[in-house]
Amino acid sequence: MMVKLCCASRAAGLAAVLAAAAAIAAAQPVVLPFQFEDGRVYVPVRIAAAPSAWFILDTGASTCGVDEALARSLGLASTAIDNVGGAGAGSSRASRIETLALTVDAVPLTCKAVTVAPFEQLLATTSGRHVGGIVGGSFFREHVVALDFTRRQITLHDPAGWHYSGAGVRVPFDLDTELPMARASVTLADGRQVEAHVVLDLGAKSTLLVPEHFARQHRLGEALGRTVTTGLGAGMGGDTFYTFGRARRIEFGTGAKAGVDRPVVGLSSAGSLRSQWHDGLLGAPFLSEFHVIFDYARREMILEPATPSGLAAAFDRSGLFLVAEGAALDSIVVRSVTAASPASVAGVLARDRLLQIDGEPVERLGLSGARERLRAPAGRRVHLALARDGKEVIVDMELRDLI
Numbered sequence: 001m002m003v004k005l006c007c008a009s010r011a012a013g014l015a016a017v018l019a020a021a022a023a024i025a026a027a028q029p030v031v032l033p034f035q036f037e038d039g040r041v042y043v044p045v046r047i048a049a050a051p052s053a054w055f056i057l058d059t060g061a062s063t064c065g066v067d068e069a070l071a072r073s074l075g076l077a078s079t080a081i082d083n084v085g086g087a088g089a090g091s092s093r094a095s096r097i098e099t100l101a102l103t104v105d106a107v108p109l110t111c112k113a114v115t116v117a118p119f120e121q122l123l124a125t126t127s128g129r130h131v132g133g134i135v136g137g138s139f140f141r142e143h144v145v146a147l148d149f150t151r152r153q154i155t156l157h158d159p160a161g162w163h164y165s166g167a168g169v170r171v172p173f174d175l176d177t178e179l180p181m182a183r184a185s186v187t188l189a190d191g192r193q194v195e196a197h198v199v200l201d202l203g204a205k206s207t208l209l210v211p212e213h214f215a216r217q218h219r220l221g222e223a224l225g226r227t228v229t230t231g232l233g234a235g236m237g238g239d240t241f242y243t244f245g246r247a248r249r250i251e252f253g254t255g256a257k258a259g260v261d262r263p264v265v266g267l268s269s270a271g272s273l274r275s276q277w278h279d280g281l282l283g284a285p286f287l288s289e290f291h292v293i294f295d296y297a298r299r300e301m302i303l304e305p306a307t308p309s310g311l312a313a314a315f316d317r318s319g320l321f322l323v324a325e326g327a328a329l330d331s332i333v334v335r336s337v338t339a340a341s342p343a344s345v346a347g348v349l350a351r352d353r354l355l356q357i358d359g360e361p362v363e364r365l366g367l368s369g370a371r372e373r374l375r376a377p378a379g380r381r382v383h384l385a386l387a388r389d390g391k392e393v394i395v396d397m398e399l400r401d402l403i
Contacts, residue, residue, distance in 0.1 A: 027158040032105040038368040039205035047102045053132025058203030061136030062178035064111035067119040078116045088237025089271035111138040126233040128324040128367025144295045149288040150307045159297035168304035169258035187248040188223040196279035204283030207263045207312045211273040228402045231321045242266030258303040260312040285311035317399035318374040319343040324367040332362040346397035356385035
């Protein structure tokens with residue numbers, strides 16, 4: 001979503017930037033707002049005097065990225081590089097800006113080797129919101145970053161003068177790949193425990209996403225019980241698909257431990273996650289169960305108790321994979337229907353357009369809100385109004401656990 005700023009707002013924005021810069025110079029904590037939607041953290045970013053745009057805050061990216069259409073509209077010059085890959089079976093065209101100054105809310109940030117790619121084209125449809133780019137490792141290397149998911153606040157500390165004295169679980173990580181990687185213990189449904197070297201990936205939309213080599217090595221397909229294969233989102237390689245099931249627990253720590261029970265685990269499908277250099281992506285749904293502190297200077301993440309979000313164990317109970325279409329991303333369309341699911345039994349078809357859920361227009365709910373409604377407790381009856389071939393179709397279904 002683009003945020004329009006009038007002249008007065010720009011003046012206020014400049015004042016906020018100067019205040020934030022003064023606070024940073026004085027080593028005072030700086031508090032920023034964020035939005036958390038459908039498993040991703042979004043922060044407002046401004047480049048030069050342009051209106052703010054929402055960028056994904058992502059520890060799974062080593063630097064920053066700017067959507068190519070946004071870069072073009074701002075007249076930013078970039079140098080073409082080879083196509084780049086990531087999650088998804090393909091690759092995307094990309095170019096590079098050597099140095100770019102921007103502000104995250106009111107905090108100045110200079111990013112180097114900035115990737116320019118079609119982030120909006122890749123991510124908007126499955127995210128349900130416009131994407132201006134990515135704020136990655138550059139931001140985390142400059143600050144100690146504390147995320148409070150309950151209050152939707154980020155607190156930034158100066159690494160030089162900050163020391164942790166709380167009782168949270170300290171999780172050491174390495175930055176050998178330029179991304180934070182830590183050892184997690186995964187207890188499977190059959191009782192086996194496996195250790196996984198995972199990327200602490202704030203940009204990943206599911207609790208734990210596992211590449212194909214690690215799933216084969218530990219026979220995870222046999223250890224997750226009931227599974228469902230469906231779409232999740234998209235990466236630099238295009239749309240992503242995973243086979244989802246549940247583990248018994250994921251946790252960190254050797255003495256005191258921090259973890260979640262019945263976490264959702266997604267095994268790469270259709271070549272979505274082929275990387276050999278990690279065992280999984282630990283995503284924002286896991287991290288959102290805690291008050292999280294990333295301290296890159298000391299190579300550690302700290303997990304403090306917080307009001308649980310419940311997202312680490314949450315999963316769709318309808319069998320619908322929904323996407324957003326249209327310039328305003330307010331047309332919610334069924335991309336696929338899981339066989340033998342409540343939606344399939346009720347007669348919902350791929351390419352049906354969702355109009356209402358329990359009488360509430362989807363334009364008001366948005367994609368994230370629609371998905372949340374379909375994660376309601378098992379046994380809940382849901383009424384859908386759909387558009388199909390120019391006619392309105394009403395269906396009724398009872399949600400149930402699919403995994």
